[in-house]
Structure formats: structure tokens, C-alpha cells
Amino acid sequence: MFSGLMFYLFNINSAKHVQNNIQMTEVTMSTSKHDAFWMPFTANRQFKAEPRLMVSAEGMYYQTEDGRNVLDGTAGLWCVNAGHGRKRISEAVAKQIQQLDFAPTFQMGHPLPFELAERLVKHTPDGLNRVFFTNSGSESADTSLKIAIAYHKAKGNHGKTRLIGREKGYHGTNFGGISVGGLGNNRKSFGSLLTGVDHLKHAWKPGSEFTKGLPEDGAEMADELLDMIALHGAETIAAVIVEPIVGSGGVFMPPQGYLKRLRQITEQHDILLIFDEVITGFGRVGEAFASNRMGVTPDIMNTAKGLTNGAIPMGAVFLQDFIYDAFMQGPEEIIELFHGYTYSGHPVAAAAGLATLDIYEEENLFQKALQLESYWQESLHKLREHGVVKDIRNYGLVGAIELHSSEKFGERGYKIFNHCYWKQNALVRCTGDTIAMSPPLILEESHIDELMNALSKSLSNAL
Numbered sequence: 001m002f003s004g005l006m007f008y009l010f011n012i013n014s015a016k017h018v019q020n021n022i023q024m025t026e027v028t029m030s031t032s033k034h035d036a037f038w039m040p041f042t043a044n045r046q047f048k049a050e051p052r053l054m055v056s057a058e059g060m061y062y063q064t065e066d067g068r069n070v071l072d073g074t075a076g077l078w079c080v081n082a083g084h085g086r087k088r089i090s091e092a093v094a095k096q097i098q099q100l101d102f103a104p105t106f107q108m109g110h111p112l113p114f115e116l117a118e119r120l121v122k123h124t125p126d127g128l129n130r131v132f133f134t135n136s137g138s139e140s141a142d143t144s145l146k147i148a149i150a151y152h153k154a155k156g157n158h159g160k161t162r163l164i165g166r167e168k169g170y171h172g173t174n175f176g177g178i179s180v181g182g183l184g185n186n187r188k189s190f191g192s193l194l195t196g197v198d199h200l201k202h203a204w205k206p207g208s209e210f211t212k213g214l215p216e217d218g219a220e221m222a223d224e225l226l227d228m229i230a231l232h233g234a235e236t237i238a239a240v241i242v243e244p245i246v247g248s249g250g251v252f253m254p255p256q257g258y259l260k261r262l263r264q265i266t267e268q269h270d271i272l273l274i275f276d277e278v279i280t281g282f283g284r285v286g287e288a289f290a291s292n293r294m295g296v297t298p299d300i301m302n303t304a305k306g307l308t309n310g311a312i313p314m315g316a317v318f319l320q321d322f323i324y325d326a327f328m329q330g331p332e333e334i335i336e337l338f339h340g341y342t343y344s345g346h347p348v349a350a351a352a353g354l355a356t357l358d359i360y361e362e363e364n365l366f367q368k369a370l371q372l373e374s375y376w377q378e379s380l381h382k383l384r385e386h387g388v389v390k391d392i393r394n395y396g397l398v399g400a401i402e403l404h405s406s407e408k409f410g411e412r413g414y415k416i417f418n419h420c421y422w423k424q425n426a427l428v429r430c431t432g433d434t435i436a437m438s439p440p441l442i443l444e445e446s447h448i449d450e451l452m453n454a455l456s457k458s459l460s461n462a463l
Helices: 002-032 044-049 087-099 111-120 139-152 175-180 219-232 258-270 290-294 323-328 347-362 365-385 409-423 445-461
Strands: 054-058 062-066 069-071 129-136 161-164 196-198 237-242 273-275 300-303 317-322 389-395 398-403 429-431 434-437
Touching: 044 347, 069 445, 087 347, 111 139, 111 317, 111 347, 129 139, 129 323, 139 161, 139 175, 139 237, 139 273, 139 300, 139 317, 161 175, 161 219, 175 196, 196 219, 196 317, 219 237, 219 258, 237 258, 258 273, 317 323, 347 365, 365 389, 365 398, 365 445, 398 409, 409 429, 409 445
Parallel strands: 161 196, 161 237, 237 273, 273 300
Antiparallel strands: 054 062, 062 069, 129 317, 300 317, 389 398, 398 434, 429 434
């Protein structure tokens, strides 16, 4: 009897052991499918404990793995300006990949990037008539910096190699971009960066809190560039690179007249002015580019994101004619610029870009942000009533809510972002303790109401 009981207990324990192993295997399998992908700009261990997974999208909404519709308040990542699931783009991509999946643009070519470039420059400020295609905003930034230095060399000004960025600036994650960028976390882990780089101060003044649109005060901050010229010498400075609107650094608007003053100073001292419009381009602020609306034409303009509505990676650097012409000297058989990427002007990306441009033009989406700007602004600033709100900033269809920080910086921003996603079915972006918004340009007032209601409830939850 004793031996029978032991056999029975042994079998029970063995069954439990097997069951536990099965459960552990299931847990391991359920988490292991997320382990191989090292996610960018993500707290990977935090994410994998509670994954937020999108599986489809249409119009203004994502569909999640757990079956919810989530309002997209960020245009994906500042890029899906024409909304999700645009069949015109997917059909163009499918047709092109069957017809011509790849063709080199080194010493060869195919028609689409030529066609896309011709159409794009119809929307740029006068003079920005040349286009160099890249695959991302990071590549656009590095391309613009290299061209700026090479331009001065082509003109015989070999000493003009210094680059000037700005505090809180974001210009992608390649070494050139993080060197001129002004976000410490993007720089501090990567050792020596580009030499000969300096930074203007962040162009925001205390007292500008809760400004609607562009702050009136602060244009004189651009004169700091004169101090840098006095320090380094204009003969050493190749270019100044800034975002018209600071994006990843916290969504800060330029003071009225600030960009125009930068333009005046750079022109006076033969310094190229580069605008990084990766975020502000393609209708985000009420015209095709912030340069158009703000009335300031740079020498070089970096773009990406909205160029293809996020469907296929692609970027573009726009350049003034005089920069291009400086390289077109000497024997015709000589390569003028030793720079480029395997996928520059990729046929499938170009097809996506052309289809996206069709949508922008036919639906007048470059103007949509201007039409909704007032309603967006007033709805956003109503959230000021929440005690946790430190500042609200907006321009076009860009918005930011800066929060009073808790003991751990970024903790409150993440809490609101997470609450919006899980409890309010809305996607916003958090950069530290700032909530950033940039919805697709196809939205209506009802979507603004839905987004602000979600934010209001999440801000209440953050107290």
C-alpha cells in the first residue's frame, strides 16, 4: 500500500512538473518572439514586459494585436501625413516592384527619381531646385553637412569646415547628425564626434509659456551667431543647421523673426543655412514646408518622413542652384560629388513618393493644417486647466504639452503616454516629460475632440 501511494504521488508530482515545464515553455515562447529585435529608441525590457503591438491601420486609426482601434495622434512617427492604408500608394508600390524592383543610380538610372524631383521642386521655396535622394532623415542630415563643406572647397574656401548646430536640435543618429545635434543622450555614449562643431543656445525664453503659435519675443537670440563668428572667424564656418521647429528636443517654436535673422547673418558672412524639415515638411505646418510659411529660404533643406507617407523609407535634400552649379565644373566625365547610397532614388520608394504627392496635391493636404490650426490650437490650450501641465506649444498641426516633472524625469510623460494607449485608445508620443502630437492631415474636428478628450482623462490620471 505504501509503495502504491508513493507511485501515485510520484505520478502526480511528475504530472505537475510536466505541466509546469509546459507553462514555462509557453511563457518562454511567448516572450522569445520579441527577444531578437533590438528596438530603436526604446526601453526594450520595459516594452517586452507589456508589448504595444499594431497589426493594421486605416485612415486615422491603428488596429492593435488585442483588437482595439487606436487613434493615431502622431502620424505614426511624424510621417503618415496622408493617413493610413492609402491604396493609391500601395498599388503604386506593388506595380513598381513587379516592373522594376531595383536599378542602380551610380552611373545608371531609371525615370522615376527624375520625375519625382521635378514635381517636388514645384513646392519648394524659389531657388531650391536640386534634389539629392537619401533613405532617411539621418542620411539627409549627413548629406547636407558633407555637401556644405564640399561646396566651400569647390569654391576654393578650404578653411570653411566648421559646423554650427543648436542646443536641443535633432538631426538624426549618424555621426554627423549627432555631432551638430544638441541632445545629450544621443551623443554621450559614442565617444569622439565630428571636430569643429559648435552650438547656438536653445531659442526659447522664459515667459513664453502657453504662447499660441510663434513667441513674439526672442528674435535677438539669433545674434549669438555673431559671437560665434567673432570667436571662430567666418572664414572657418561652413554651415549652420537648425530645425525650423524643434521636434524631438521638445517641440519648441521659433520666436518671430528668429529664422529671418539667422538668414541675414549667414548671407552676410558666406555661411550656408540648412533647415532640417524632416518633421515640418509635407504639410505639417500649413504649407508644403515651414520655409514657405515662415518666409525664409535656406540654402539647403533636409526632408524625409512625409515624402512617402512613411510607406517606404526615403529622404531628399533640396539645394539652391548655386550650390549645385559650383560642383558642375571641370571635365564632364569627372564625378562631381563622391557621395551617395545604394538606394538613392530607389524605384519603389520613388513610386511611393509620386503616389503620395498625388494625394497631397489632389486633396489639398498641404493646406489642411492651416484650415484646422485654430480649432486645434484652442482645443489643445483648454488642457491648461490640468495642474500637471507646465506649458502648451503649437503651430500648424503640431502640438506639445510639457508637464511638471515628478521625482524621476520622464516618468510622468511615460505614464500619460501609456494611459492614453491602454485606457483611452489614443497614440501620442512622449519625449521626457513632454507629450508631442502630430496627427495625420486627413483628420477632422471630431478626431481632435477625441484626442483631446483622451489626453484630458490621462492628464487627470497623472496627478
